[in-house]
Amino acid sequence: MQKNLKYKWATIVITILICLYGIIGLPKSKDELVANWNRNIRLGLDLKGGSHLVLQVQVQDAFKAEADRVIERIKEDLRGAGINYVAMDRNDPNSIETADQIQINIKGIPSERAGDFRRIISEEYQAWNLTPVNSTDYRMTMKPTEAIALRRDTVERSMRTIESRIDGLGLTEPVVQQRQRTDGEGEILVQLPGVDDPARIKQILQTAAMLELYEVKDGPFPSQEAARAKHGGVLPLNTKLVRQQPRGGDTAEAWYLLARTPVITGRDLRNARPSQDEFGKWETEFTLTQDARNRFARFTEANIGNRLAIVLDNQVRSAPTIQNRIEDQGRITGAASQQEAADLALVLRAGSLPASIVYLEERTVGPSLGADSIRQGFIAGIIGLIAVVFVMLVYYKKAGINATIALVLNAVILIAALAYFEAVLTLPGIAGIILTVGMAVDSNVLIFERIREELREGKAIMAAIEAGFNKAFLTIIDTHVTTVVSCAFLFIFGTGPVRGFAVTLVIGLVANLFTAVFVSRTLFETSIARKRQVTSLSI
Amino acid sequence: MELFKNTNFDFLGKKWPFIIGSLVLLAVSVGSLVIKGGPRYGIDFRGGALMYVRFAEQPPTDQIRSALSARIPGEISVQDISGTSEVIVTTELRDERELAEARRQMVETLAATFGAQEGKLDFNNAGVQAIADRLRDPLQRAGVGMSEQELQGLVQRLTDFRDSAPHSGLVKSLDELSAVQGVTPQVLSVIKSEMYAAPFSIRNVEMVGPKIGAELRRQAVLATLYALGGMLVYIAFRFEWIYGVAAVLAIFHDVIITIGLFSVFNEEISLTVVAALLTLVGYSINDTIVIFDRIRENLKIQRRESLYSIINSSINQTLSRTVMTSGLTFLTVLALFLFGGPVLRGFSFALVVGILVGTYSSIFIASPILVFWHDFQEKRKRATPAAGAAARESARRPSVKSVR
Numbered sequence: 046m047q048k049n050l051k052y053k054w055a056t057i058v059i060t061i062l063i064c065l066y067g068i069i070g071l072p073k074s075k076d077e078l079v080a081n082w083n084r085n086i087r088l089g090l091d092l093k094g095g096s097h098l099v100l101q102v103q104v105q106d107a108f109k110a111e112a113d114r115v116i117e118r119i120k121e122d123l124r125g126a127g128i129n130y131v132a133m134d135r136n137d138p139n140s141i142e143t144a145d146q147i148q149i150n151i152k153g154i155p156s157e158r159a160g161d162f163r164r165i166i167s168e169e170y171q172a173w174n175l176t177p178v179n180s181t182d183y184r185m186t187m188k189p190t191e192a193i194a195l196r197r198d199t200v201e202r203s204m205r206t207i208e209s210r211i212d213g214l215g216l217t218e219p220v221v222q223q224r225q226r227t228d229g230e231g232e233i234l235v236q237l238p239g240v241d242d243p244a245r246i247k248q249i250l251q252t253a254a255m256l257e258l259y260e261v262k263d264g265p266f267p268s269q270e271a272a273r274a275k276h277g278g279v280l281p282l283n284t285k286l287v288r289q290q291p292r293g294g295d296t297a298e299a300w301y302l303l304a305r306t307p308v309i310t311g312r313d314l315r316n317a318r319p320s321q322d323e324f325g326k327w328e329t330e331f332t333l334t335q336d337a338r339n340r341f342a343r344f345t346e347a348n349i350g351n352r353l354a355i356v357l358d359n360q361v362r363s364a365p366t367i368q369n370r371i372e373d374q375g376r377i378t379g380a381a382s383q384q385e386a387a388d389l390a391l392v393l394r395a396g397s398l399p400a401s402i403v404y405l406e407e408r409t410v411g412p413s414l415g416a417d418s419i420r421q422g423f424i425a426g427i428i429g430l431i432a433v434v435f436v437m438l439v440y441y442k443k444a445g446i447n448a449t450i451a452l453v454l455n456a457v458i459l460i461a462a463l464a465y466f467e468a469v470l471t472l473p474g475i476a477g478i479i480l481t482v483g484m485a486v487d488s489n490v491l492i493f494e495r496i497r498e499e500l501r502e503g504k505a506i507m508a509a510i511e512a513g514f515n516k517a518f519l520t521i522i523d524t525h526v527t528t529v530v531s532c533a534f535l536f537i538f539g540t541g542p543v544r545g546f547a548v549t550l551v552i553g554l555v556a557n558l559f560t561a562v563f564v565s566r567t568l569f570e571t572s573i574a575r576k577r578q579v580t581s582l583s584i
Numbered sequence: 585m586e587l588f589k590n591t592n593f594d595f596l597g598k599k600w601p602f603i604i605g606s607l608v609l610l611a612v613s614v615g616s617l618v619i620k621g622g623p624r625y626g627i628d629f630r631g632g633a634l635m636y637v638r639f640a641e642q643p644p645t646d647q648i649r650s651a652l653s654a655r656i657p658g659e660i661s662v663q664d665i666s667g668t669s670e671v672i673v674t675t676e677l678r679d680e681r682e683l684a685e686a687r688r689q690m691v692e693t694l695a696a697t698f699g700a701q702e703g704k705l706d707f708n709n710a711g712v713q714a715i716a717d718r719l720r721d722p723l724q725r726a727g728v729g730m731s732e733q734e735l736q737g738l739v740q741r742l743t744d745f746r747d748s749a750p751h752s753g754l755v756k757s758l759d760e761l762s763a764v765q766g767v768t769p770q771v772l773s774v775i776k777s778e779m780y781a782a783p784f785s786i787r788n789v790e791m792v793g794p795k796i797g798a799e800l801r802r803q804a805v806l807a808t809l810y811a812l813g814g815m816l817v818y819i820a821f822r823f824e825w826i827y828g829v830a831a832v833l834a835i836f837h838d839v840i841i842t843i844g845l846f847s848v849f850n851e852e853i854s855l856t857v858v859a860a861l862l863t864l865v866g867y868s869i870n871d872t873i874v875i876f877d878r879i880r881e882n883l884k885i886q887r888r889e890s891l892y893s894i895i896n897s898s899i900n901q902t903l904s905r906t907v908m909t910s911g912l913t914f915l916t917v918l919a920l921f922l923f924g925g926p927v928l929r930g931f932s933f934a935l936v937v938g939i940l941v942g943t944y945s946s947i948f949i950a951s952p953i954l955v956f957w958h959d960f961q962e963k964r965k966r967a968t969p970a971a972g973a974a975a976r977e978s979a980r981r982p983s984v985k986s987v988r
Contacts, residue, residue, distance in 0.1 A: 409789040413748075421925035486912045491909075527873065535811075535862050538806060
């Protein structure tokens with residue numbers, strides 16, 4: 046018996062040490078202790094303060110962009126093959142669910158060239174299905190497998206872009222994750238601890254950040270009609286009208302006539318950074334990749350005296366005149382502050398988003414509320430614990446001490462497990478801890494009541510203790526399993542704080558199995574082992 | 585000290601008053617839900633924008649409401665939290681696209697209504713970075729040069745001072761800042777020239793688009809149904825299926841009454857409340873299982889007794905445990921309700937009610953169902969005369985076929 050007890054105590058002490066290590070490490074000073082504590086106990090957003098954003102990737106934008114690209118390529122191919130057509134356009138799905146219904150309509154293919162046309166489409170555009178509408182008109186729809194792949198790809202690329210934008214902000218421990226829901230595809234969760242006004246970050250995330258440089262054909266015009274009027278009512282071939290970004294409170298419009306295809310796109314950027322011009326005003330400088338430099342150099346050399354439009358997100362930012370051959374860099378002027386220039390540099394570096402995003406959910410907890418919540422949760426927990434311990438001592442006398450030690454150890458194991466699993470403590474999590482105390486009490490009560498019953502029936506003390514533990518054990522298992530089942534569902538269907546609650550409750554219950562059964566029993570056995578003659582048990 | 589030594593209350597005999605009481609409570613709950621058109625969903629399930637705002641003085645809720653109604657469409661609610669000078673402002677969000685702007689609109693309206701000072705930064709509602717950026721150059725110009733690290737440290741101390749108790753996010757006057765280490769009269773005057781202290785502070789903002797709201801609602805219901813199903817299966821497996829049914833019916837009773845009371849007292853149902861309800865389900869099942877366990881044990885050893893008396897004695901034997909556990913768990917949850925703060929109120933209210941109802945449902949709902957079912961089966965057996973003899977035999981104890 047003695048040896049058995051020694052092993053049991055050894056197990057308990059080792060467990061306690063492992064737990065303490067997990068919580069406070071091996072501190073050499075009080076400051077280190079506090080620092081370790083803060084590092085190991087990770088607080089959720091609702092306790093630390095911070096922002097939580099859920100965004101949805103509008104994949105239909107990527108479908109539309111893809112259709113546009115395909116249309117341009119088909120036009121080139123048909124021109125090369127000498128096939129005429131009357132019109133080519135696409136439809137306009139504008140929600141995530143209808144994105145797959147993207148269609149390209151081609152009208153007016155002469156019927157004698159139908160065979161050639163069909164061959165070109167089937168050879169070059171295998172992602173699409175071609176259906177004839179009548180003898181000259183056709184419709185192309187995207188194959189389902191391709192559509193699924195495009196959706197997934199768009200969401201992944203968006204996520205990587207968002208990740209790199211957030212990385213560039215230098216925040217503490219941000220989280221960017223794809224959220225898996227049954228029908229909520231393309232949802233991305235962003236958590237920003239310590240950020241209590243996410244307005245600037247929302248702006249950064251939302252910018253498409255599409256940078257393009259175009260040749261300016263004509264402009265600026267005060268309106269689209271004025272531009273068309275100057276060119277005889279219709280835009281010249283291969284041009285498009287782009288509006289200038291309105292500055293501040295400007296209500297006057299300015300439109301530029303640009304070449305249809307850009308000289309430089311975002312893909313040609315190598316780097317971007319904020320800098321100041323000779324007047325101290327902030328601007329964003331960008332440099333080009335090796336391939337792009339040659340192209341740009343040729344363009345600028347051939348266009349000295351013409352203007353170059355710097356277009357960001359489909360709005361003209363500036364249209365400076367080309368003075369000389371430029372090889373490697375350009376500037377985007379007009380930033381209002383260093384931060385604006387730096388933000389723009391950041392999104393340019395991180396790359397453009399393949400589809401726009403919409404915010405579905407935004408929660409922000411200010412740091413004062415977080416601190417208050419911790420304080421109040423803590424106070425409630427302490428009061429609850431004191432009340433419980435008091436009652437246990439009064440009702441079960443010395444056995445109540447066993448229960449108290451088991452309860453405290455339960456809490457320690459629970460906090461240590463949270464630290465080791467790097468689980469996050471939320472406000473419902475604190476409530477979960479408080480509830481664990483209540484339920485841990487249940488196990489102890491079950492055992493003690495059983496022991497009392499066995500004693501009443503006249504069993505010897507040792508036998509009573511053993512019978513009490515054994516009989517109560519099955520019931521304890523049953524009750525714990527059912528609560529764990531309900532926690533499992535909470536975890537699957539819950540989010541953030543609710544999950545924190547489920548996790549702390551489950552860990553607490555598992556820890557309870559250890560403390561209420563093993564530790565409590567060891568304490569009982571120890572208190573008896575010392576006496577030579579066991580006549581009574583304080584319970 | 586022992587309170588319940590060898591008791592012998594006839595619980596089953598006294599079941600009718602309690603069953604009738606339950607039916608009345610159920611009727612009240614369902615009635616309240618029907619009259620009010622369903623439970624009062626929080627923004628988690630309805631979609632909307634919510635803000636906790638703390639005011640320096642008692643907040644003028646009417647003024648706030650009319651100022652917001654003028655600028656923001658839809659239903660607006662301004663509720664003040666008793667015992668504090670805080671309000672909860674809720675506005676509607678009919679579309680995800682409104683979400684991005686909702687917060688800015690609310691903040692601007694509040695700022696305009698409560699004396700925003702043009703050109704100055706609101707200290708009570710600014711983050712560390714914004715304050716540091718604002719103070720950096722003016723401090724240099726005033727001749728109080730400090731390194732970037734010192735500046736960050738100073739601003740951190742200022743915000744910590746503001747965010748900890750008793751200010752909890754709101755300083756009434758910038759003069760209070762002179763208590764912070766490093767704030768000399770010079771620094772204070774720079775602060776006062778660059779910033780002002782608005783009479784309100786925004787502590788928490790939550791915005792949920794309607795799509796997610798509907799989704800969360802659906803998931804909450806699914807989670808609860810799955811959890812109940814899982815438990816039904818587990819109990820049917822460990823006992824007999826009628827035990828599972830009895831337990832689940834008792835849980836339905838508990839959940840409906842709890843939601844009904846939320847409706848009666850006009851409390852909101854949020855995500856954390858659903859977490860509380862699921863906990864309550866787990867807790868109530870615990871209670872029921874303890875009694876069922878005892879019944880199963882007694883059925884094995886007391887072969888001559890009727891089911892009726894076995895159930896009664898089982899309840900009596902476990903009474904001590906039931907009262908102790910329920911009492912102690914109730915104590916801890918009551919501590920949460922009284923001291924846990926406004927954010928956890930819905931959660932702790934659900935548990936306070938739920939524990940009471942859950943405990944009594946195990947005794948007065950689940951167990952009587954077992955008896956009703958047993959009696960019903962007996963009546964059917966006696967209806968066939970051939971099985972009469974066997975019926976009389978099994979009338980004394982029920983068939984214990986699959987008890988593990």
